[in-house]
Amino acid sequence: MEHLTKQKPAEFVDRRSIDNSGGPEGFERRQFSDLYAGLHPDAAELAEAVDQYKLRHRRRFITFEELLDVITDLGYHK
Numbered sequence: 001m002e003h004l005t006k007q008k009p010a011e012f013v014d015r016r017s018i019d020n021s022g023g024p025e026g027f028e029r030r031q032f033s034d035l036y037a038g039l040h041p042d043a044a045e046l047a048e049a050v051d052q053y054k055l056r057h058r059r060r061f062i063t064f065e066e067l068l069d070v071i072t073d074l075g076y077h078k
Contacts, residue, residue, distance in 0.1 A: 045074065046070070046074065049074055053070050
């Protein structure tokens with residue numbers, strides 16, 4: 001059996017406590033926020049509304065029902 005050298009265990013780093021956003025205090029990085037500029041104005045409005053919904057409700061993903069709520073809250077209807 002080979003002689004194994006003891007390695008010091010890696011120190012746990014809680015990344016949630018580190019502010020590496022580079023933005024203002026309380027800033028939360030959004031996945032697609034930098035792409036709003038290239039969108040049609042209506043699509044940008046929807047994307048922003050979805051992001052705001054996810055922030056308000058602390059959701060990472062939303063269901064189709066929730067998306068429909070966001071769309072109808074913007075005033076769209078069938």
